[in-house]
Amino acid sequence: MEAQDSSIETHDLTVIYNKKPAIWNIDFLLPKGKIIGIMGPNGSGKSTLLKAIMGITEPNIGYSKIFNKPLDEVRDRVSYVPQRQSVDWDFPASVYDVVAMGRFAKLGLLKRLTEEDKHIIKDSLEKVKMAPFANRQISQLSGGQQQRVFLARAIAQRADLYLMDEPFVGVDASTEEAIINLLKSLRDEGKTLVVVHHDLHTAQHYFEWLVMMNTRLVASGPAEEVFNEQVLTDTYGGTLTTLSKVANLLQEKSFPMRHK
Amino acid sequence: MNDFWIITTASLVALNTAILGSFLIMRKMAMIGDAISHAVLPGIVIAYFISNSRASFPILVGAAVSGLVVTALIQFFSKKVKLQNDASIGISYTFLFAIGIILISAFGTNVDLDQECVLYGEIAYVPIDLIYWGNQSIGPRQFWILFSTAIIIVTAVIIGFRKLVLTTFDESFAAALGINIVFWQYYLMASVSLTTVVSFESVGAVLVIAFISGPPATAFLITRSFKQMIMYAIGFGISASILGYYTAVWLNGSIAGAMAAVIGLQFALVFSIVKFRQRSRIQDIPVSGA
């Protein structure tokens, strides 16, 4: 795969938390128009990777590109779905209010919602089957419904690339199925979907491309090639002891990873 | 007429703080408001001493500087040396407040600022301090200062409303849209500092906090949308100003103190009603599958 055909390219991406690498030298190209899973054990830096790609966390080393361009040039083509638990669902807002946030980037500071925006919001709500709940207060939603609201907000952005952080966590079976069908229909429209996921059982059925990581990149490639015992052992079978010793030393001695 | 000016002044404080307080409590930053309101003291005293007047501009500058100092101190403790957040806030503002009190004692004879005024203001004197247009009095100085502040705050919040709501509700989504989180954070903190400083003289440090946290918290219990929450908070704040004033007259005590007490009663009342209704609603639901 060449860089110009890729949806996401990361180059030696490294993020350091507390002087210790949370992700280390992640370097890959992801294809377009596929459902891509990012997998790895807890604390392996999956969410950090998404945040670094979206510029929410500034990478200490390396860079990433989206559609072969810097993020800022293509921001309106990318949509990010944070972890559901990252927000306070007691916030006084309705389902409609939250989905409308998906249009804010295009509206700027003061412009009101146009008829078209309203249509898009409604349409997005229908796609996740939440239209009847449009006026429901978000604090009254179940976990699965909250997740659908987040997805509707992302759809309302009308992006080409969707980055989703653990959309399947804490949702009921019917929501899980609805989400995966939604992902497939988006893929059929030519969109790219990158999903952080941790359930190994479903991984093979959900994703066409897999990124396996554990702080470092273990493998990235078509699901049927990547999903084998060796890769799984490398990803989940404990950390590389030498690597984590070096990481601990960096932290202990406050050693800079790069210097000039 | 005195009643009118005192209540109007307090209502303006209530208006500004209700708007900003709604954002602060949703951001879990109510105690930052507390920290700023105490920490502006040394700046105010020094400005007071240097300019030897109650002129608003130097005091505003002084307060802004110490507002920045406390923010920097909190950042230093929590980020640089990794002290837990609540302790960082506690250390920083008590330190600056202590310095403020020491400065008052040191300059005490030259300056008519006193310790009590710092904590609970002197709203009772608002109607005495008038400003004049030619020979005609056009109302108390405090009223005009708070009125201009209200215009600034309302305009600032209307302009920034969408971004402020977005960064408050979902910071990482906002960042992913390319919104500058830090900028809007400071935008809000600057508004809070301004409001705190100008409210300081009328209601004092601790009672600004009552206005910042109380009415928005009460409104939060019963509202469905954020705009509604702000409106209710303004309503609660202004009614607390009116009721508080007459309570103070009745008890012959501090006006600002009475307003804070009323704010507490409002919260207690709404809280109990909400709890009571929740309980009766739970009892109403028939046991399913029985």
Added chain:
Amino acid sequence: MMNFLKEILSFLSFSEPNVKVVFWGSLVLCGISGLVGTFTLLRKRSLIGDVISHSVLPGIALAFILGKQKNLIYLIIGATITGWISTYLVDYITRNSKIKNDTAIALILSVFFGTGVLLLTHIQHSGNASQSGLDQFIFGRASAMNMTDVWLFAGAGIIIIISTAILFRGYTLISFDEGYARAIGFPVEWLKLILSITTVITVAMGVQAVGVVLMSALLITPSAAARFWTNNIRVLTILAVVFSAFSGVFGSAISYTYQGMPTGPWIVVVVSLIAFISALTGSKTGLLKSLLLRRSNNRKILKENTIKIFYPLSLQGTPEKYYSLEELSVASDTPVKILSKGLSVLKNDHLIEGNSSLGFRVTAEGRRESRAIVRKHRLWELYISRFMNLQPDHVHDDAEGIEHVITPEIEKELEEELNFPLLDPHEKEIPYDQL
């Protein structure tokens, strides 16, 4: 300065009878606050101290209204009751509604304080003669204490110290891991109750010296300052008590020395300064320490990067050859300024010999060092290209950094894990000392 010292000495010599009261009063009150504050800090409830100290005010006013006079015991009982109610309310609101903890704290703190002010002003305006001195609770006045007060504080202090000593293990556990404490059958609720009553009583007494607003500083700041020095909870507690008691004595000495200076704020300023100094120099998280660490890291990096320059040179030329500063600068693409700094470090460590006119060459030890750093670099390149899924052209930058942190043990592990490889990912030789 001399004058000031003299005044301090005169303070400490108790030349005036009242001084003795102030000295012991501040010492006892601040010492107990430091003790109790340790657990407030460890339980991440620093701002609860803030709530309590503001909320004792209505209790003091009510005790005065009901008791009709200024009796310290009544006032402390009143203060303890409202102080305790306030913490209970904060917890109740947080647990039973969607209101968040910080909002509940701000709300309760300001409402209780406002109510206290209302009651206090009501008392003042009602013209009760014996109310004079009631407002000292807002700002505190150590000088208003008398010997009876001090005995009362000392008595309460002894009870608090003994109970804390007995329950120390329990307090430690609930601060560290409440769930575990519950699981192994500790009476967690009782421990929390006793600790919170102890805190409230401490605050109720402490407002005498520093006043309600600054009392929270006496709970938070000493233990926070101590936190920069130790991880050991016993040492932490003792340090907090020492810092706090010292600030108490020093602060009251200042207000004794300078007429009209308030005691409480000075105590707080002193203890805050101790906290700043601790933050900068403390052995645990001190900035000074990390500054020194950074300097020694930078020296190591400079040294190793400079000695590395000699490795390719020693491969091609005769080892005896001296290289001029310019030659070295060109060969390594390093600015002369940095290079000469690095060379002087090397010379200091006897890794090279020569001088700027003669040129430089490595010593035997220097040659070993240069091989060692290149070896680490290439081992690491191989390691990460194998285990991090990186192309050979992506590994150099990372190894440039990591080579400096690899210890002999890690080097050995790498060698074993890679099975003593001979070539790095760029097919270059990995130089071993002896094979």
